[in-house]
Amino acid sequence: MPVFDTLSLASLPQADEAIRPAIRAIAAEAAAAAGADRRARSWQGYDPAFSRRLGEAGFLGLTLPERYGGHGRGPFARFVVVEELLGIGAPVAAHWIADRQSAPLILNFGNEAQREFYLPRIARGEIFFCIGMSEPGSGSDLASVRTRAERTESGWRVNGQKIWTSGAPHCDYMIALLRTSGSAEDRHAGLSQLIIDLKAPGVTIRPIRDLAGDEHFAEVFFEDVDLPADALIGNEGEGWKQVTAELAFERSGPERIYSSVVLLDAWVRHLQAVGRDDPATLALVGDFTARLGVLRAMSIACTARLAAGESPVTEASLVKDLGTAFEQQLPVAIGDDLAAHPDQAVDAELYRTLLYVTHVAPSFSLRGGTREILRGIIARGMGLR
Amino acid sequence: MSEFLEPFERMLESLSPPATVRSIEAGGDADALWNGIAESGFLDALVPEERGGAGLPLAEVCALWQALGRHAVPLPVGETMIARALLADAPDGPIALASAGPGAATVVPFGRVARHVLLEFGGRLCLVEASGEETGVAGSLAARMIWDAAPAEVVGAAPAGGLRAIAAVLRAALIAGAADRLTAMTAAYANERVQFGKPIGKQQALQQQMALMAEDMVACRIAAQLGCAGDLQPGLVAAATAKSIASTAAARLAATAHAVHGAIGISEEYDLQLYTRRLHEWRLADGSETYWNRLLGAARLGDARGSVDYVREAL
Numbered sequence: 001m002p003v004f005d006t007l008s009l010a011s012l013p014q015a016d017e018a019i020r021p022a023i024r025a026i027a028a029e030a031a032a033a034a035g036a037d038r039r040a041r042s043w044q045g046y047d048p049a050f051s052r053r054l055g056e057a058g059f060l061g062l063t064l065p066e067r068y069g070g071h072g073r074g075p076f077a078r079f080v081v082v083e084e085l086l087g088i089g090a091p092v093a094a095h096w097i098a099d100r101q102s103a104p105l106i107l108n109f110g111n112e113a114q115r116e117f118y119l120p121r122i123a124r125g126e127i128f129f130c131i132g133m134s135e136p137g138s139g140s141d142l143a144s145v146r147t148r149a150e151r152t153e154s155g156w157r158v159n160g161q162k163i164w165t166s167g168a169p170h171c172d173y174m175i176a177l178l179r180t181s182g183s184a185e186d187r188h189a190g191l192s193q194l195i196i197d198l199k200a201p202g203v204t205i206r207p208i209r210d211l212a213g214d215e216h217f218a219e220v221f222f223e224d225v226d227l228p229a230d231a232l233i234g235n236e237g238e239g240w241k242q243v244t245a246e247l248a249f250e251r252s253g254p255e256r257i258y259s260s261v262v263l264l265d266a267w268v269r270h271l272q273a274v275g276r277d278d279p280a281t282l283a284l285v286g287d288f289t290a291r292l293g294v295l296r297a298m299s300i301a302c303t304a305r306l307a308a309g310e311s312p313v314t315e316a317s318l319v320k321d322l323g324t325a326f327e328q329q330l331p332v333a334i335g336d337d338l339a340a341h342p343d344q345a346v347d348a349e350l351y352r353t354l355l356y357v358t359h360v361a362p363s364f365s366l367r368g369g370t371r372e373i374l375r376g377i378i379a380r381g382m383g384l385r
Numbered sequence: 386m387s388e389f390l391e392p393f394e395r396m397l398e399s400l401s402p403p404a405t406v407r408s409i410e411a412g413g414d415a416d417a418l419w420n421g422i423a424e425s426g427f428l429d430a431l432v433p434e435e436r437g438g439a440g441l442p443l444a445e446v447c448a449l450w451q452a453l454g455r456h457a458v459p460l461p462v463g464e465t466m467i468a469r470a471l472l473a474d475a476p477d478g479p480i481a482l483a484s485a486g487p488g489a490a491t492v493v494p495f496g497r498v499a500r501h502v503l504l505e506f507g508g509r510l511c512l513v514e515a516s517g518e519e520t521g522v523a524g525s526l527a528a529r530m531i532w533d534a535a536p537a538e539v540v541g542a543a544p545a546g547g548l549r550a551i552a553a554v555l556r557a558a559l560i561a562g563a564a565d566r567l568t569a570m571t572a573a574y575a576n577e578r579v580q581f582g583k584p585i586g587k588q589q590a591l592q593q594q595m596a597l598m599a600e601d602m603v604a605c606r607i608a609a610q611l612g613c614a615g616d617l618q619p620g621l622v623a624a625a626t627a628k629s630i631a632s633t634a635a636a637r638l639a640a641t642a643h644a645v646h647g648a649i650g651i652s653e654e655y656d657l658q659l660y661t662r663r664l665h666e667w668r669l670a671d672g673s674e675t676y677w678n679r680l681l682g683a684a685r686l687g688d689a690r691g692s693v694d695y696v697r698e699a700l
């Protein structure tokens with residue numbers, strides 16, 4: 001199957017491994033006071049002071065050129081940093097989207113003025129971004145978005161609504177996929193990406209509470225929101241192409257395999273404490289360990305494609321689908337294991353962590369593109385569509 | 386990618402087409418195929434240069450092993466590469482690998498077509514003539530062998546970590562190669578076979594299953610590469626990871642390949658079975674997923690590190 005031949009074992013360069021101790025120290029500090037159930041929230045844990053701290057220490061905008069306040073390093077360096085932050089469950093939500101996909105998007109498609117205006121502040125952890133793709137009527141069928149931006153004398157006027165926008169209540173800007181010409185029936189044609197200042201008049205943000213009691217995503221309404229002409233990012237009508245490139249960044253990272261890793265570690269520590277070593281337990285631990293090891297290697301293989309300048313959309317879908325299946329099986333199997341041993345008391349923190357991850361796990365294969373949509377992308381790569 | 390892969394693959398394509406595989410499985414003569422491979426020099430791929438071999442790193446040989454699986458090569462070529470590297474003075478002819486204890490019957494892959502078996506028995510390596518019973522499994526090249534006491538033909542100490550570890554890594558690479566072939570065959574068939582007026586590959590239900598095949602196929606490849614990242618004495622974590630992932634995926638891959646093919650995949654005449662039978666045999670050989678998962682789990686629970694650190698540093 002030539003399409004996937006490029007996904008091959010790769011290793012992290014020594015120069016990038018070298019930054020691990022420094023980021024580890026900062027991550028450990030941020031996570032020290034938090035229980036496992038809090039740390040399990042990781043990339044939904046909002047802590048702007050921590051994000052600024054990371055910016056000051058040079059761990060944001062790693063892949064951006066130095067002239068925009070970045071650090072001129074590659075995707076491998078970012079992999080190391082992200083892995084350290086997620087592995088321990090540091091609260092990264094505030095800067096997450098900006099660092100992962102908004103900054104590369106602005107770098108790749110934005111003009112010089114936009115790069116100079118946004119990128120240095122992203123790299124300092126001062127401004128935060130969210131993704132305005134989904135709408136009430138447009139989930140998987142993203143090309144059907146209806147929220148419109150119309151040209152005015154001074155720029156653009158936006159009307160419509162986004163939903164499920166992660167971080168919107170705390171963010172400064174949204175990069176929105178909007179219809180700038182035609183109608184929803186025109187699908188991919190007529191879509192553009194615009195940067196919306198969320199403090200602009202006419203923007204209303206209504207947080208949505210999730211089933212675990214958290215408010216990380218929101219509905220965002222636009223009523224005659226006036227934007228300057230330079231809100232357009234890239235070319236008018238090329239929003240679909242840009243969004244596709246953006247999704248390669250969104251889907252390829254280690255966050256697609258590590259969402260349950262805080263739970264995994266808490267469970268392993270429990271097994272070690274109670275001294276459990278029956279064959280069934282050992283086999284389960286071994287299975288998870290083998291899968292984690294291979295998924296990590298697959299994620300690095302995908303990062304290597306990014307580092308080679310490719311846009312590994314199909315490869316990222318493959319790793320994300322396998323990774324999220326792993327993330328979702330962990331709480332199911334761990335729950336069964338713990339409750340199969342009623343004589344070995346489970347402490348309250350582990351129990352809360354288990355149930356938190358159990359409850360939010362369905363979202364792992366929704367956010368960033370659903371399981372079925374990703375498998376469709378893989379099937380297309382296989383020549384079936 | 387290895388510069389040797391292309392010539393190796395071309396050789397297998399011409400020497401080991403499905404007709405040859407079938408004929409050898411049916412008890413036909415394997416000398417022509419063996420001699421062709423032996424003449425190519427590839428059997429000494431892992432033998433150090435100072436002993437006249439190519440001295441290739443295992444990481445490079447991994448691709449050759451996958452090619453053996455991709456072509457369902459009916460001889461222990463990978464096994465012989467390992468044996469020739471481990472033995473200072475290896476005999477000619479195909480050599481199978483086995484790890485066994487006293488009196489326990491062992492299914493030795495390629496035992497029927499091997500001349501010798503490199504056996505780990507009681508911590509020692511022995512080189513014995515291959516003799517055993519047929520398994521009675523249709524088409525299988527494996528043989529059942531039993532050693533009641535330690536054979537006299539001791540050739541040295543077992544490699545650190547055991548012969549089974551490197552055999553398991555080889556098995557993972559063979560599985561990865563067969564998985565690659567099966568995935569390609571299945572996608573091609575799905576684009577050809579028409580039902581309800583369109584290729585069955587246009588049915589979303591099948592597309593979703595075949596996407597999982599692609600995931601398993603890539604996971605097997607990466608797992609095999611992890612197993613082959615070191616030398617002929619892979620660490621427990623690397624060997625266990627490689628075999629656990631490949632064995633788990635093997636059964637799933639075979640199941641989906643058959644499901645997509647329908648009845649024709651069950652027929653002897655169609656090539657699919659050459660690969661699916663191998664997947665099942667290799668899944669069980671040298672320890673199934675649960676065998677390796679238990680060992681890996683015990684090692685993991687004996688370690689104080691976090692899970693990510695563990696796989697990062699121990700693999």
Ligand SMILES: Cc1cc2nc3c(=O)[nH]c(=O)nc-3n(C[C@H](O)[C@H](O)[C@H](O)COP(=O)(O)OP(=O)(O)OC[C@H]3O[C@@H](n4cnc5c(N)ncnc54)[C@H](O)[C@@H]3O)c2cc1C
Nearest residue numbers: 131132133134139140164165166363366367368369370372
């Ligand atoms: C925690 C979380 C955070 C999110 N953050 C953001 C964000 O920041 N910004 C943003 O824009 N969006 C965000 N989303 C939204 C996310 O992108 C959507 O949930 C996702 O695209 C699916 O859309 P939907 O929920 O409307 O489901 P639907 O598209 O209605 O899908 C429902 C079901 O139908 C299936 N389905 C749909 N179409 C097909 C098809 N053609 N073939 C087979 N099955 C199909 C789906 O796979 C799914 O199983 C977030 C979602 C979650 C859960």
